[in-house]
Structures are given as C-alpha cells and as structure tokens.
Amino acid sequence: MSRFLISAAHKSSGKTTISIGLCAALTAQGLTVQAFKKGPDYIDPMWLAQASERPCFNLDPYLTSAEQITACFTRHAALADISLVEGNKGLYDGLALDGSNSNAALAQLLDLPVVLVLDARGMTRGIAPLILGYQAFDKRIRIAGVILNQLGGSRHEAKLRAVIEHYTDVSVLGAIAHDPQLALVERHLGLMPNQETDDAAHHVRTIGQRVAGQVDLGRIVQLAQSATPLSFSRPEAPKPSPSKPMLRLGIVQDKAFGFYYPDDLLALQAAGAELVPINALQDTQLPAMDGLFIGGGFPEVFMAELQANQALRQAIREAIEANLPVYAECGGLM
DSSP states (O other): OOEEEEEESSTTSSHHHHHHHHHHHHHHTTOOEEEEEESSOSHHHHHHHHHHTSOOEEEOTTTSOHHHHHHHHHHHHTTSSEEEEEOSSOTTOOSSTTOTTSHHHHHHHHTOOEEEEEEOTTOSTTHHHHHHHHHHHOTTSOEEEEEEEEEOOHHHHHHHHHHHHHHOOOOEEEEEEOOGGGOOOEETTEEOOGGGOTTHHHHHHHHHHHHHHHBOHHHHHHHHHTSOOOSSOOOOOOOOOSSSOSEEEEEEOSSSEEEOOHHHHHHHHHTTEEEEEEOTTTOOSOOSOSEEEEOEEOGGGGHHHHHHOHHHHHHHHHHHHTTOOEEEOGGGTO
16 A cells, blocks of 8 residues: 655645645556545645545544544555645644644554655755754654755755755655746635636646656655555445435535535445535526535635526525525535
C-alpha cells in the first residue's frame, strides 16, 4: 500500500498546489492515485479529486476515531497504486498540546513517510536548522524528503541544495520556482472551489505539468513504496442494498452548492438511497423524491442566477410546505 504525507513547516507554504500537481502528474503517468485530506475541509479535496480523477476522502482526528480513520484509509488506499495524504497547516501544528490531532500524529497512525514542503523565500543556510529541528522534534516521524518551493532562480536552488546536502541527511525531491501560473485563486475562507471555475481542468493540467518538470516523480513513488506494510487488515466496504432503493434523495450539486463529503454520500447509497442530482442554477422543477439535501457552497456568488430561477425556488418552497424532509447546511441553509 504505497503512501505518503505532504506536509509543511507552516500554513501557506504551497503544499495544496504541490499536492494537486503531484496527483495530476502521477495520474498522467497512468497510476491510480487516491488522495486524502487531513482535517475538516471541502474545497482542497475538490481540487485533489479533480487532479486524481477520483473522490478525495477526509481523515479527521477531531470528528472520527483512530479506528475510523484507519478503516477509511485502508478501504480506499487498497484500490489505488499510490495514496497521497495532504496535511493541514504545519507538520506539528494542532489544537492539542500533546500533538494528538496534528499531521505528525496522523503520519504515525498510518505510518506515512513525510514529504515536507518548504517555502524557501529569503532562505539559504537557515534552511538546515529548520529541517534538523523538524527531524529532532519527534524522532518517530520519518521525514523522507523535502520539496523546495517559491525559489528565486537556479542560483538560489543551488545554494539550498548544497546546504541541505552538507548539514542534513534529507533528500531534496524537487525544487519549484516562483510561478504565478501555479497560483490558485483564494477567497476569505480559502481557495475558490473548482466547480466555480470553467478552466479548472486546464489549470490542474498546467499545475501537474509544471510540478512534473520540477519534482522527481520516480523518487516520490519509491519513497511511497518504502512505507512499511500496514499491520491492520482492510475492512470490507459497505455493500449497497440488493433491493431497490428505499427512497430517492435529491442532492443539490452545482456551482453554487458543492460541499459534500464523498463518504457521506457513499454511506447514504449503501443504506439504500438513490441520489438524484439537482442543479439549482438550471433546473426549474424538482424531480420525484422523498427528501432533499442542500449542502454548502458560496451561493452569494451566484445570487443573480439563483434569484432569477423563481420556478425552482417556488417548487422547493411548496415541497417544504407539503412536509418534504429537507436537510440543509452552511450555504445551503442560507
């Protein structure tokens, strides 16, 4: 079960962009890549899913137990050639003083080799004590390599490589130059969701190509394969009900509403529900259904389109007044 964790020294180091690029680049090589995201997050997993061409699953030590995290990971990783777990914030960051909900704790639980993304802007010799400190802080964590990010040019890269080779035993797996084309559009709550942009697929391909040209993908695969065999058995995935669906559940999924956890939707299907997609921007009528689920998103961005679709809003209102069960959250609740 080839696997590794992408983490960083601190937030906004570029690990999400690099994770997206690695997923896209490895997928382009013909590998089946399974992406995971540590923590509660909707938007980063949507981009990772676009890059890997399969759903990305969350591994959240706050909402789920270690056993549930292990079960989710093994179930989906066993179906892929390689699994990438993107951390959140820095490797040792977290709310718990003992680090029990940190990226490092997740790496220890799943025995994940760690690739550390380092924003190297303004750094030369100082990068050595940074790496050494991260290695020494918790010797149970295997930092298998680093990817240098936001480099100022070939001279900057050469200096950093020489320093790391001289003072540490950590491999430099890639060196990525500062490149505005790699940037993802950000808003007040993080990245712009990929379903809002018409050029998301092209942007992901571009990121994948740039990362492939500056990261040693062969060595990434080798370190992922070096992960020790997991000591727990892979649990069976929930099996869909053999009988016809017990109910039809409408799911509003479009540019305005897209925040759903894929394992939640799989669990609903396994319980016998048929998921019926609804586009709040285009559909004017509701399909026949027994319940409605409106997830989160940024509906305020599409206020004009949602307001113009009076027919669907009226249909939803009438269905609610007729006692249709509805669950809505976040942007969907608004």
